[in-house]
Amino acid sequence: MSGAPTRVFIARLAGIAVFDPAGDQVGRVRDVVVALRLAPRPPRVLGLVVEVGPRRPVFVPITRVQVIEADAIIFDGRLNMRRFSKRESETLVIAEMLDRTVRLCETGEPVAVVDVSMEPTRTRDWLVGKIAVRRGGARGLRRGPGLRRRGESLVVDWDDVEGFSAVEHGQGAAGLIAAFGQMKAADLANIVHELPAKRRTEVAAALDDERLADVLEELPEDDQIEILGKLEADRAADVLEAMGPDDAADLLGELPTEQREQLLTLMEPQDAAPVRRLLTYEDYSAGGLMTTDPVIVPPDATVAEALALIRNPDLNPALAAQVYVCRAPTATPTGRYLGTVHFQRLLREPPPTLVSGICDTELDPLRPTMTLEAVAMVLATYNLVAAPVVDENGHLLGSVTIDDVLDHLLPEDWRETAMDAAAETSADPEEEALRGAEGAR
Structure with a gap:
């Protein structure tokens, strides 16, 4: 090579x-x-x-x-x-070998796997050569000459450790998460979906609440329910609080009533309240589709203030495409809805301009009882990526974004299909020879 x-x-x-x-x-x-x-x-x-x-x-x-x-x-x-589909005889290094607890053959000392190296041979094969490990400093172990202090890392030969073939319960996931730390949530969700159930649980336990919430929003429904069900109830409630209210409501709506009520009770009241409101609407209605956290400004806000809000990097791009002008209170359900200002209009106006003077009042807002098909037609007709949802008394309830509409228009199993569908491609003889011969050894 x-x-x-x-x-x-x-x-x-x-x-x-x-x-x-x-x-x-x-x-x-x-x-x-x-x-x-x-x-x-x-x-x-x-x-x-x-x-x-x-x-x-x-x-x-x-x-x-x-x-x-x-x-x-x-x-x-x-x-x-x-x-790609992993076979029984195969192991994924990053997904399955990192974070394992193995033992040094000479001393029996438990160590955590930090990295694994591969090295070429004269025959152009590649073999695992070295293992980077971190000492855990377990109590009661004899420390002879040359043994390093707790937490120190070292690199050893493959045959200096043992325990890779054993099934480990409670394996960590810090190494796997670090390897994919910069990955988008949707891509990390794909990797999590491909992992065995045991490893999915370990990764979920290692992710922080915000990151796990982002990943859960991108996973198929079955994976969401499985992961949430294996978390401690208090932590599950924290993760639900970190999710968008609409995504949290969708997930909770699939749970048994007793479990749903337990988690809603454990959530902070200000986080649970919008989720409870969303659960009262039909699944395929504007009310069931909307998020309760759009960008809302009072009528005396300036263009500069509105632009500062939509610059928030954590904001969904579809939600950042417009701001809604409402009288106080500006948390949903708001005071009277006055209109929408699209971000392109904000870019064209001087920073001191009041948003109340440039908002679009001609487009009728959505009603919470509108069907999914009706919502989709409004967005398509007016080339919108989001639209406000307003009740009969003129209060803004939330906003429906195009990504949520597509999510519900596609077949229910579209995430599984996207993740699991295999291409109609014939087997690769070289691949089959390499993997099949090794699996038979």
Whole structure:
């Protein structure tokens, strides 16, 4: 393999761009597939899991990789688009080996796996060579000469540790999360969906509330219910508070009544109140689709103040496309709704201009009882990415965004379909030979 280093630590490959020989990027590395073998033989590297499109991981045999650099991998350009599916004889390094607790053979000391290296051989195979571990400093262990203090990291040979083949309960997930720390929530959700149920639970436990909330919003319904059900009730309530009220209501609506009420009771009252209101509406109505947290300003707000609000990087882009002008109170349900100001109009007006003088009052707002189809037609007719929902008394209740409309117009299992559908591609002989032969050993 030209351009191959003598040793590559695998966690550092996560997210690296993969290019064909012409220099065109085809995807990014998501993991490395290895085959564990009987001790003391080190695992053999079979290939890379590369995400080549929205939520499509494929397998690239290691024999097709030509160059590995710090910021890029180049392969020979031959790519089978069949969706990758891990076999029983295979192990994913990042998803399954990082964070494991193994033991040093010489002392029996428990250590946590921080990283795993792969190294080329003379026969152009790649094998796992070194294991980077972190000492846990467990009590009662003998510390002989040369043993380092608690928490210190060291790199050891593969045959210096044992315990990779055992099933570990309570395995951490800090290493996996760190490897994909910069990934968008939707992409991380795809990885979480692909993990075994045990590993999904461990990753959910390691994510902070905000990040887990973002990931849950992108997962299929079955995964959401499974993960939420395995969290402690107090933590589940915290995660629901971090979710958008509409997403939290959708998830709670799928739970048994007793569990739903328990979680709503544990949530902070100010967070539970909008969720309870959303649960009173039909699922496929404007009221059931809306979020209760749009951008709202009073009539004496200026263009500069409105622009400052929509610059919030945590704001959904569809919600940031407009602000709603309402009399006090400006939390939903608001005082009288006066109109909408689209962000393009804000950009065209002088900063001191009052929003009340430039708001659009001609477009009729949505009513909470409008059907999904009616809402979709309004958005399509007027080329909108969001629209206000106002009750019969003129109070703003929330806003329906185009992403929520699409989410409900698509088949109920569209997330599973997007994540699970395999391409109609014939088997790759080289891939089958590499993976099949190793699995038989």
